[in-house]
Amino acid sequence: MRLGLVTQFIRRESRGSRGRLFFFTICLAVGVAAVVGVAGLTGAIEDGVAAQSRQLIASDLRISSSFDLPDELDEFLAENPGAERAGVRELMSMVSLPSSDENPALDTRAQLAEIKAVEDGYPFYGELVVEPPDGRTRLDASSAIVAPELLTSLGLELGGEISLGGASFRTVALVVDEPDRVNFSMTLGPRVFLTGEGLDRTNLVQFGSRIRHRALFSLPNRTPSEVQSLAVDLREVLPGGQNLRIETRESAQAQIGRGIERVESFIGLVALLSLVLGGIGVAQISRTWITERTADVAVRRALGFRPREILVLYLAHVVVLATLGSLIGAAVGATLPFLAPALAPEFLQADQISPWQPGAILSGLALGLSIALVFAIPPLTAVWRVSPARVLRAEAEPLPAPRSVQIISRVVVFLGVFGCAYFQAGDLRFAASFTGGLLVLAAVLSLVASGVIGVSTRLPRAGLSPYLVHGLGALGRPGQGTSGAIMALGLGVLVVTHLVLVENRLERELDNLLPERAPTAFMVDIQPGQWEGVLGLLDENGATQIESVPVVTARLASIDGVSIRELQEERAGEGRGGRAGWALSREQRLTWLEELPESNELVEGAWWSDPDLGEVSVEESYAERLNLGLGTELSFDIQGIPVDMTVTSIRTVKWESFQPNFFFVVEPSVLESVPHFRIAAARLGEEPEARLQSSLAKDYSNVTVIGIRSIILKVSGIMQQMALGVRILAGFTLLVGIAVLAGAVSSNGLRRAREGALLKTLGLTRLQVVGFFAVEYALVGLVAGVVGVTGAYVASHFFLEGVLQLEPELSLAIPLAAVLLSTATATLCGLAANLRAVFTRPAATLHGMSGQTA
């Protein structure tokens, strides 16, 4: 077939089809906008991270440890001419106002802060931006640069003094931007910058203090791949190298990139869902389109067009419409990376992302076109069924579609959706789960919709209002695309309701996270000699449920005689690095207890049963991760001294009890004489907790208080913001569902006009005609809403119980609201699409049927 024939068909077919054009493009545009928006934003962040990769670790090479760094790093420095080193130490500590007799009220304020002590040279890349700009030059052993929110919470002005670790510091500048702190990570407190000498003035650097030691290296004479090789060598050469965290800018970038990719895979599929729904809309519109063109197709077949030639003509038109819709959607979606910093400034800053993402636009266009074609092909294969004898006899029986055509069209849909999902997620398993899940969902929804429609159309109608009779009859009217529209809208309702139900449940879970008797505050880094005093302060402030346990820091040296390094290499070789590897090399915290704690339950072995052994009890999932069992011999390195123990029991732990719990609990006689510190937990009211924080900051400044309430608030806040992003995407799904519904109802315009004309001829007023249509569409929306919320209820139930392991306890108000909204939306959409039919004079409509097609 000549191209000219195709282009002419497209041009001619576009005449008088503004309705189809509009809904077709809307169905695709919304989905493409979501897909391009997501891809564009994640691409913008990734590019931004790549462009600032050196700033991620503010150096070429960064070595971190919870212990002092090995002295051998000095040799490393010497071996690399031109290299520079800057030390950084990070820790959490309480910051308060210095004691003041003049204004005792100020004494009650204390704030948990993230302390960062930096040496000259930091940062090697990027900039520590402060206000005033020369503030960095005034940072010395007696001054601090602080985050603005710290001053706010302490009620302090810049220039005022803060107290931390028993020393006072004058605030000389505010932190505006820090190069190696990724904005979208969770922080427990505002930042405080000190010099190394400043930190040494405090009492925070003590045995057992939880300090993260970092050495930053600038290696200007090394290429990135050379730095990567150096990192590998250092891990081999440095003492305890396998316990050090050694990062290059590539590895840091890759880690963030992996995190972004995981998020992108998930939200990308949510966005794809709205595009797939748009595809259902395309299928609906195509089905109605080809039904309206049946006579046209019959004439073409009579004139000698082969079915596949007619299919090509209609598909060419689909391509044009799909391109238009995709372009509009891509244009809208492409604006998201530009707008994101303004919409979420706490997560993103404009100078950290690269908003122009042509790749995202192109992939959105490709996906939009693909989805349109995939979903248009099955309904358009109806051209095979149109008998050319229809030109002589309208009631001519349809021809059977060739079996090959039926099979191919189904395969096209399946492979098309799978291909798009794989293109979007980049992961075979994700793509397969998405496709399979969608097909199952569509089948179930379709079944449920057909069932509900079947039941409602078979309801006895005697005695019902004529409006209801008409509406119920219209529900089940064949060939009008109602069930497809119900399915599409129902799917949109399902997705949004499901997300809201789950989010609502999680919020309630977080609100009720603290059990009645749970502690509200944890205190860490308590030196043994301080415990009596701390206990006294707790009693003074009315604390209850006070628990305190000793803590010894250690590292695993070997398991059953096999060194940790060998085990790590073995697991890495088997592809079982990751969490298992981390569990082997991480710093372990051991405690010793006489009695089994309330929140623990033995599942194997016995509690302190063999006095000849150095006994240790291991938490069940941790034991699984490390492949430990009863009788396993463990060797721990405790401050340079090897201590051997044998696993004599395995236990489960109720972590949600918020009691101090440990992976390893040791029999008391093994570690009692080892240097240790204590942690404590207690339950206090909010005000007494604030007073306690202040007292501890004054008298025991090395003790850090972690308020559980504020952490839960912070987590809740972050979850709400993330949920908002997902809800916005789900909103796209709903929007497409509405567009599909609107497309379906408006494509029946001719029938609707005829109906309206007939009803008016029978004597109904325009308002009564509106009432007839309103009830019909309300029923469509009601059925869609019921189908959608039923699916959402079931999906939420499975998700909460099966995945999150929570009791569902789902809200009823949310599904009810969803059904009402669905009903109202369908009614408004349907009426808006058919107002013209209501107000056209009957004669004009009834005379409008003659011998020409379409």
Next chain:
Amino acid sequence: MTARIECIQLVKRLSSGEKVLTILDDINLVIAPSEFACILGPSGSGKSTLLGLMAGLDKPSSGSVQIDGHALETMNEDELALMRRELVGFVFQSFQLLGNLTARENVLLPLELAGVEDAAERTDQLLSDVGLEARGHHYPTQLSGGEQQRVALARAFAPRPKVLFADEPTGNLDSETGAGVLELLTALRTSYGTTLVLVTHDTHVAALADRCIHLKSGRVDRDTASEQVSLESTPQ
């Protein structure tokens, strides 16, 4: 350009609920090249069904239709479409113009489909032949019934078909307009030498034909061709 049409023991049955209706029962016909044959009969006698079978628009339950020796029942849908594209033209009672094409585009369509080189010139000539050279840019809804049927005529003759099938071409027209259309149809037929098979219930239309085939209850009741042969063979 002309063709011979042969129907051999043609039967067409249709299901109607639980019943099976025999629409055509053992039809045997030969229509000679360039012949103008009229099919008449009361409503429900199977006229349009016979036309559809002869044109390859439908398939018989049994029997055969051959156009120039090519058996239509052995062809698949694609082959039938190609056959219609190359050999057959149609004129319908309800005109069957494509509503979103102008008059000119409707006439041009079969020529574009066949890939004819001088499609535009032939289209303009045909529109002139049917007296609509000034209305080519109008859509069917902007034309009267008679004008629409004339466009349909032009479209039917555009690919210079060997056979033209017309199903009650004047059925939706008043007598004066119908007479005009019929005159054009016969003129074009004569000009191109096309075999014409026309279904009608109008005896005035039938009077113009070379031969009349009367159907009754799905069978050939009378065939003036055989009567003429009989007349010629009867000793005077």
